[in-house]
Amino acid sequence: MKPSKKFIRTPLAAIAAGLLCSSVWAADPFVVKDIRVEGLQRVEPGTVFSYLPVKVGETFTDDKGADAIRALYNTGFFKDVKVESDGQVLVVTVEERPAVSQLEFTGIKEFDKDALKKSLKAVGVAEARYYDKALIDKAEQELKRQYVSRGYYAAEVITTVTPVERNRVAIVFNVDEGQVSKIVQINIVGNQAFKEKDLREEMQLSTPNWLSWYTKNDLYSKQKLTADLEAIRSFYLNRGYLEFVIESTQVSITPDKKGIYLNINIREGQQYKVASVKLAGELLNKEEELTKLVNLKIGDVFSSAKLTESTKAIADKLGAYGYAFAAINPQPNLQKDKQLVDLNLIVDPGKRTYVRKINVSGNAKTRDEVIRREMRQLESSWFDSEKLKLSKDRINRLGYFTDVEVNTEDIPGVSDQVDVGIKVAEKPTGSLSLGAGFSSTDKLILTAGISQENAFGTGTSIGLNVNTGKTNRTLALSNYDPYFTEDGISRFTEVYTRTSRPLYYLGDSEYKIVSTGGSFKLGVPYSEVDRVFFGLGIEQLKMETSTNTPDRYNQYVSSYGNSNMNVPFTIGWSRDAxxxxxxxxRGTYQQVNFEYGTPLADxxxxxxxxxxxxxxxxxxxxxxxxxxxxxxxxxxxxxxxxxxxxxxxxxxxxxxxxxxxxxxxxxxxxxxxxxxxxxxxxxxxxxxxxxxxxxxxxxxxxxxxxxxxxxxxxxxxxxxxxxxxxxxxxxxxxxxxxxxxxxxxxxxxxxxxxxxxxxxxxxxxxxx
Missing domain, CATH: 2.40.160.50 (membrane protein fhac: a member of the omp85/tpsb transporter family)
Known part of the structure; x- marks a missing residue:
């Protein structure tokens, strides 16, 4: 005879049922011989079994029943869960939540719909996910937040949920964007030393102007206001107003939500001048050297920017001696009656540090070696901030990257070591061009070119150019190796043949210059920024002229003949800082090049x-x-x-x-x-x-x-x-x-x- 279900609830099961909108039937403990799951539509039975706290062969109790309900409900897949016993068979009955079949927006103009779908996915609302009213409410608030960030304070969002077949729902967010709220007026109250106009120029936020359509600075943003308040504070601190305070800010919006008013209340205080500057703390017997790095002098108007520059310069100098974590703590003492400030800079160099590893990232194409050979800060050596800066500049001067970031990374549990991270953003360094054209004069023109400044990520540059036009015909192959030797001697080689007929369109069809030759050049570095060059080339020139050719070209033929040789020797110098x-x-670039046509040729x-x-x-x-x-x-x-x-x-x-x-x-x-x-x-x-x-x-x-x-x-x-x-x-x-x-x-x-x-x-x- 089949055992009947037992309908006695335990207190724990009753509480779980009340809180989770579920029920569990109280039963005497029994050994589970089988588990049956009912009501599934899209969820796999294995998913349910994985969340159950009891398996076949284990003893089932009311506590495990309550745990099962809680675990299944917390998955978010179900809106109702029941656990019953049918003899020694555990029966789990579930009712799945509807799935979101469609997510649509109406009335959207300000945002890209795909971008909005991504932002809502972050809060848990997306197609194929389960419907949850709480998450939909959260999605509405996220949409409103997105609009507020763009200045649409009057935007309204109404959500429509429509059931469709197979236990699914379609969700439509109906948006009434309204008009964008713009800053109507910015008032700064309490300023006496400076005009309000000058202070507003320090701010990003502004009233509408001719560039507002692009900058969007007439749209209120809490983040921009915070940055603007800091800019005003810096403006005063850089001009000696050490007691400057922003007392309050008020942001108000008009009843129609179209206009925003900003009121900023400030107290300037008095302007202070520097009475004295002293360095204290552990100065490593370099007090005179470090004192020279302080920009603020006695009698100067106090400047927070100059103080920051000074502390940074001192920290950098200590960094050059291996103290990567040097801290300089300024302590200003105000003489309010005299409007003077005494500056005490407390120097704490910390422990001397050395570099454990140098990590290179961001170089999907460029080989690590190309970057590492420009490093002047080496692994297992003392940290040196000046060498680190020089390394960054050298990597930047390669021309392969749009951005180079250098940072130090702490090593957990170690106070005297750091790792250095080099992160680069690569730019395209190669180009391939193929083309064909036709004209009544040049007939068929074929052009092709390939150039690669960083061929195969090795740092070597190669180039091949072909042009079949009548006015200019070219076949040239070039190669540049910046590390021809391990010491950094560079090599440039080129072979070419070129035909030039710049007068072809001017009625002089006979004129042309044909040059064929090659060149070889070595560059020898003798400092971090200086290099000298030595080169030698050989070139054969052939010129054909007519009576319509410019006199200078005919004079050239008269002096040198229609065909002549040139063997140029070059010597040069460059400084790339x-x-x-x-x-x-920032920095300078200089080059000098001397080319000498040797007596070996014409x-x-x-x-x-x-x-x-x-x-x-x-x-x-x-x-x-x-x-x-x-x-x-x-x-x-x-x-x-x-x-x-x-x-x-x-x-x-x-x-x-x-x-x-x-x-x-x-x-x-x-x-x-x-x-x-x-x-x-x-x-x-x-x-x-x-x-x-x-x-x-x-x-x-x-x-x-x-x-x-x-x-x-x-x-x-x-x-x-x-x-x-x-x-x-x-x-x-x-x-x-x-x-x-x-x-x-x-x-x-x-x-x-x-x-x-x-x-x-x-x-x-x-x-x-």
Whole structure:
């Protein structure tokens, strides 16, 4: 005879049933011979068995029944759970929660729907998950929070839950965004020493202006307000107001939720000057050296920024001696009656530290070796902050990374060791281009090019360029190895054949220059930033001319013949003290190059070239940069200077707003009046550029705006300032997936008759 179910509840089971909307039938303990699960639709029986606290062959009790109900209910899969006994068979009856079959939004304009789905998934609401009313309420609040963060304080969210077949529900969030709430007025109360206008300029938040559509700074944000209050506090502390206090802030919204008013109440206090500066603590017998690093002097108006710079400089200096965790604690003592402050800097160098390991990350392509060979801070050596900074600059100067972060990592349980982490963000360093075109003059043109600055992640650069056009035909192969030897001697090799016919479109179909040759150059480092170069090349030049060819080219043929050899010897020097080769923000770059046409060949000439660049950073990613170039060439055998070695100026690489290479001496074709630049033996170029991030992008380095002032020209003989062409303008630089790009729009300032203008220009980027 089959045993009947027992319906006696124990107190514990009754409590569980009341709290969890479930029931359990009280029974005498028994050994479970089988377990049967009823009511499942989508959940697998194995999932239920895994949560049950009792197995077949074990003794079932009321306590285990209550535990089973609690465990199954807490999974979130079920809205009701019953545990019963049928003889020695344990029966678990469940009622599953509905599953979310569809999640939709209506009325959404401000946000991307896919992005909203991701944010709701974080709070537990997503398609295919189980429906939970509490989580839906939480999702509504998350949606409202997202809108408030964008300034939509009037946004309303109504959720519709519609049952569908197979125990599922469709959820629709109906959103009425309303109008965005904008800051109507910002009031700063209590300021006496400074105008309210000056204080508001320190803030990100602002009333609507012509850039608000992009910056969104007219939309209230608690995070931005906190940052603004700190900016105002820093403004006063940097000007000696040590007792400055922000007493209160009030944020109020209009009844229609369209306007926001900010009121900031401050108390300035008195301005303090420095009465004395003393260093105390453990100074390691370097008090005089450390004192020189303090920017604040007696009689100066106190500045929190200068104090921070001083403490950082002292900590960095101690770091150079191996004290990685040096702490400098400023203790200002105010003489309120005299409005003076005594500064005591308590120095605690801590323990001397050495580096256990150097960890490199972020280099998916670049080999560790390429990064590690630039490190001047070594493993198992004393920590040195100056060597660590130098290492970061050297890695940046490789030009393979958009960002390099260097940090120290504590080792748990060890007080005198650190690990150094090098995290890099790689940029694309290679490009492949294939193209074909057709014109009535050039007919079929095929072009192909491949260049890779960091081939296979080895740090070696290779390049192959092919062009089949009639005006310019090229086949060139180049290779650069920065570590040809372990000591860092670099090697550059190139072989090429080039045909140039720049006068082809001007009616001179016979003119062309064919050059075939190669070069070899070694670079020898003799300091961390200095390198000398030695190179030798060989080149055969063939020139064909006609009566329409410019006189300078015909004179060249008369002096040197239609075919001649050139064996140039080069020697040079460079000093690269920039913080980055890709996006320099501080430091200098200089190079000198001397090229000498040896008597071993027909061309006996010399050229000398000098370039100097300087980068000065301002706050918030603003950079002022200067570039100067001068080149001069002549012969030592009383023959004319070879036109094949002429300099050319004009375009985005030198003087923007003018066509590339168009400045200086030119030739006018007698048949059609076309003007052709022929270059000159010397050049002079100067550039000033001010670069800043796109407004609203923080200090983003990959996308920046710049303004410029350029000057330059080409000369025959010694260059001077006479006849300089100048231009000004603006542009955009972008570290794109295709490589560094630079776009500019120039306004020539002093054009002369015959100047050829080109206002919009672009190039694959260089510093200028």
């Amino acid at each position: 920039r913080d980055s080769a890709l996006i320099p923000s 061309l006996q000439y010399y050229r000398i070239y000098y370039q100097h660049q300087y980068f000065y950073p301002f706050s918030k990613g603003n950079i002022l940069s200067f570039n100067g170039e001068i080149g001069y060439g002549d012969t030592y055998n009383k023959k004319p200077f070879p036109v094949t070695k002429n300099y050319f100026v004009g375009g985005i690489g030198s003087v923007r707003g003018y066509m590339p290479g168009s400045l200086g001496p030119s030739y006018t074709n007698s048949l059609n009046g076309a003007i052709t630049p022929v270059g000159g033996s010397s050049k002079l170029v100067g550039n000033v550029e001010y670069t800043f991030p796109v407004p609203g992008s923080g200090v983003d380095k990959t996308l920046r705006i710049f303004g410029f002032l350029d000057a330059g020209n080409i000369y025959d003989g010694v260059p001077d300032f006479a006849g300089l062409r100048t231009s000004t303008g603006f542009g955009l630089s972008w570290i794109s997936p295709l490589g560094p790009l630079k776009f500019s729009y120039g306004f020539p300032l002093n054009t002369k008759p015959g100047d050829r203008l080109q206002r919009f220009q672009f190039q694959i980027g260089t510093a200028f």
